[in-house]
Amino acid sequence: MHNRIKKAIQVLTLSGLTILGGLALSLLMTLAPTMEAKAETSSIIVQSTTSTQNSGLLDYLLPIFEKKTGIKVHVVAVGTGQALKNARNGDGDVVLVHAKAAEEEFVAQGFGVQRHPFMYNDFVLVGPSSDPAKVQGMDDSLKALAKIAEAKALFVSRGDESGTHKKEKQLWAAAGVDIKGHSGTWYRESGSGMGASLNLATGLGAYILTDRATWLAFANKQDFLIHVAGDQRLFNQYGVILVHPDKHPHVKAKESKAFVTWLLSDEGQAAIAEFRLEGKQLFFPNAKTGQ
Numbered sequence: 001m002h003n004r005i006k007k008a009i010q011v012l013t014l015s016g017l018t019i020l021g022g023l024a025l026s027l028l029m030t031l032a033p034t035m036e037a038k039a040e041t042s043s044i045i046v047q048s049t050t051s052t053q054n055s056g057l058l059d060y061l062l063p064i065f066e067k068k069t070g071i072k073v074h075v076v077a078v079g080t081g082q083a084l085k086n087a088r089n090g091d092g093d094v095v096l097v098h099a100k101a102a103e104e105e106f107v108a109q110g111f112g113v114q115r116h117p118f119m120y121n122d123f124v125l126v127g128p129s130s131d132p133a134k135v136q137g138m139d140d141s142l143k144a145l146a147k148i149a150e151a152k153a154l155f156v157s158r159g160d161e162s163g164t165h166k167k168e169k170q171l172w173a174a175a176g177v178d179i180k181g182h183s184g185t186w187y188r189e190s191g192s193g194m195g196a197s198l199n200l201a202t203g204l205g206a207y208i209l210t211d212r213a214t215w216l217a218f219a220n221k222q223d224f225l226i227h228v229a230g231d232q233r234l235f236n237q238y239g240v241i242l243v244h245p246d247k248h249p250h251v252k253a254k255e256s257k258a259f260v261t262w263l264l265s266d267e268g269q270a271a272i273a274e275f276r277l278e279g280k281q282l283f284f285p286n287a288k289t290g291q
Helices: 003-015 018-040 050-054 057-069 080-088 100-108 141-151 163-174 194-204 212-217 253-264 266-274
Strands: 043-048 072-077 094-097 112-127 155-157 187-189 207-211 225-228 235-243
Touching: 043 050, 043 080, 043 253, 050 057, 050 072, 050 194, 050 212, 057 072, 057 253, 057 266, 080 094, 080 100, 080 163, 094 100, 094 253, 100 112, 100 163, 100 235, 112 141, 112 212, 112 253, 112 266, 141 163, 141 225, 155 194, 163 207, 194 207, 194 212, 207 212, 235 253, 253 266
Parallel strands: 043 072, 043 094, 155 187, 155 207
Antiparallel strands: 094 235, 112 207, 112 225, 112 235
């Protein structure tokens, strides 16, 4: 029972006003389910990719949304694959991820109402300043990965079916490199999130693919640099999806729709554009033009 209801009942019980207290108690007990239901529907769960959390973006956006609507947003920050899996299981109201094909499959299977692109940034290839594969300054990610494979230079993969991992696998395949055949040699799979994988890469002196926002927010850079950037193949689109209430009736559809609508609105898009880290814009709104 809601704490405020309990306190009210205690006050009435101690007052000795038997008749009035009895009537008020009866009224409170009648209203309790409604009050509790209202409290329960004032929050939603967002299954999100780690980059939006690690970069500080959600810490910036959510207080603005909560102040406007009174809806509290609880974030579960995991890789895209895990976020979609959690949502399939009904453990969330909204999905915020960055793997278009997986998002479209999620919707096509009936788990999501509609996929909305709403912002983008890019991936970058980082590595030690010694640059053993000599890829510094390249703007062709496929050629850079081919050089890393040829040099057998250490490379750390998230290996967790996150959006970043999916993008990385696409790039290796396009570069003509069979990474499965190199697993456990120069190609290492962490099975962890972006932060832990970056820590492993800096510890090993290995190259790694990361989203730019997480890299800029990452504190343990050591002597690592961005070696490859600017390739159109490194474009990183984010999408937001309302979990379908037909699949999971407990989904807070009204509150979740309010969150999605706000992200896509002029106000939400402006807030995304205004977010900065060390004076740098990390995410770029594109609700009207995104794919």
